[in-house]
Amino acid sequence: MGFFDKIKKAFMNEKEAQPAEIETDQTLEEPVERDEVSEEKQEPMEQVQEEFPEESTQAPTEEPETEPEIAPLTTATPVVQTEELVEPEVIEEQEEIIVQEKYEKGLEKTRKTFGARLNELFANFRSVDEDFFEELEETLIGADVGFDTAIKITESLRQEVKLRNVKKPAAVQNTIIEKMVDLYEAEGIEENNALNIQVNGLTVMLFVGVNGVGKTTSIGKLAHEFKQDGKKVLLAAADTFRAGAIDQLVVWGERAGVEVVRGNAGGDPAAVVFDAVERAKTENADILLVDTAGRLQNKVNLMNELEKIKRVIQRELPDAPHEVLLVVDATTGQNAMSQAKQFKETTDVTGLVLTKLDGTAKGGIVLAIRNELHLPVKLVGLGEGINDLEPFDANDFAIGLFKGLLKVED
Numbered sequence: 001m002g003f004f005d006k007i008k009k010a011f012m013n014e015k016e017a018q019p020a021e022i023e024t025d026q027t028l029e030e031p032v033e034r035d036e037v038s039e040e041k042q043e044p045m046e047q048v049q050e051e052f053p054e055e056s057t058q059a060p061t062e063e064p065e066t067e068p069e070i071a072p073l074t075t076a077t078p079v080v081q082t083e084e085l086v087e088p089e090v091i092e093e094q095e096e097i098i099v100q101e102k103y104e105k106g107l108e109k110t111r112k113t114f115g116a117r118l119n120e121l122f123a124n125f126r127s128v129d130e131d132f133f134e135e136l137e138e139t140l141i142g143a144d145v146g147f148d149t150a151i152k153i154t155e156s157l158r159q160e161v162k163l164r165n166v167k168k169p170a171a172v173q174n175t176i177i178e179k180m181v182d183l184y185e186a187e188g189i190e191e192n193n194a195l196n197i198q199v200n201g202l203t204v205m206l207f208v209g210v211n212g213v214g215k216t217t218s219i220g221k222l223a224h225e226f227k228q229d230g231k232k233v234l235l236a237a238a239d240t241f242r243a244g245a246i247d248q249l250v251v252w253g254e255r256a257g258v259e260v261v262r263g264n265a266g267g268d269p270a271a272v273v274f275d276a277v278e279r280a281k282t283e284n285a286d287i288l289l290v291d292t293a294g295r296l297q298n299k300v301n302l303m304n305e306l307e308k309i310k311r312v313i314q315r316e317l318p319d320a321p322h323e324v325l326l327v328v329d330a331t332t333g334q335n336a337m338s339q340a341k342q343f344k345e346t347t348d349v350t351g352l353v354l355t356k357l358d359g360t361a362k363g364g365i366v367l368a369i370r371n372e373l374h375l376p377v378k379l380v381g382l383g384e385g386i387n388d389l390e391p392f393d394a395n396d397f398a399i400g401l402f403k404g405l406l407k408v409e410d
């Protein structure tokens, strides 16, 4: 069964299970404006901000007006609350539903804006003509799927329409989604989204990225996740550059219940990492997550520092770091893409953490990353809470994005 069929099946199952919950009646929303903080981050890497904005002003997440009835995602959601014996398959199923709901909530902004635009397109055009394709192309570009990707999707739809002699836009609604899903799948055949975790011994993960993208937050969330899985986790506060960065990581360490190896503010980050690796080895830790500075005097310094940190790790553990995760902020759209390109040139990035998907209407960036960068998205940030980081799952992502758009025959 193809990827698209799987997604379709998921919608059909859902439809059987509950009364149709189709969101096609949404009124057309204004495209979600980027907040001020995101606008600031449109700057290229070299022109980094002077001051790190207060945490509370970062990427405010608007509460959707109609909240789906699910447990609050910012608190640990116990899957089983009673002492009763519950079949492992049942627990697994419940966990899957929780993850799916997180994706749906996290992608709400994108779904509403992109979905509303597509619905408008289907309603406004009587026939599938050249104007329709142009409008579709613009809609796709607006969702940040990337220029090339938008052209590719529209082009293959053109051919399909010709082939099948389709006249009515409604008849191509599913095909558009199918093309997007197919393209996504085709471009990612060789990709491995799973984190490279060592079965025996220490796994070291380095988090890199420009300032404010969500490195420290993602580390905190991931530390919590591993801790919940019974792993021994250590954090290394190797951002000694920004005032307050060490304390911020310490706060996350407390939240997650894991230790933080720290040095002095302004000290040598590589020395902190050296201490952290030593300690992780002595204490038989399973996971070491290294936080790094997002901003130095300039880009060259930043890259040199990352190289130095990597060398220190490699001297102690030749196979490490097992992951170099580049964190990018989805709300910065194409700027996130260019950051990724720059980092990819200078550092051996093993994967991406795409944060703040909940704060953007442009979740289509996942497609652009896949098609233009060929870097696997390994984790996605779907909110600010400690439980709001998930391994990237293309299935859940597509369902979160297209729910209510895909027409399922009765």
Ligand SMILES: Nc1nc2c(ncn2[C@@H]2O[C@H](COP(=O)(O)OP(=O)(O)OP(=O)(O)O)[C@@H](O)[C@H]2O)c(=O)[nH]1
Binding pocket: 052, 055, 056, 057, 058, 059, 060, 061, 209, 210, 211, 212, 213, 214, 215, 216, 217, 218, 239, 242, 245, 292, 293, 294, 295, 327, 355, 356, 357, 358, 359, 380, 381, 382, 383, 384, 388
């Ligand atoms: N809505 C939302 N906010 C997020 C997410 N991830 C991080 N943030 C917010 O983004 C802001 C910046 O996050 P940090 O973790 O401090 O970013 P950083 O990359 O460590 O920044 P520097 O230390 O300056 O390099 C914080 O306010 C976080 O709460 C996410 O997935 N969704």
Ligand SMILES: [Mg+2]
Binding pocket: 215, 216, 217, 239, 245, 291, 292
């Ligand atoms: Mg940080």
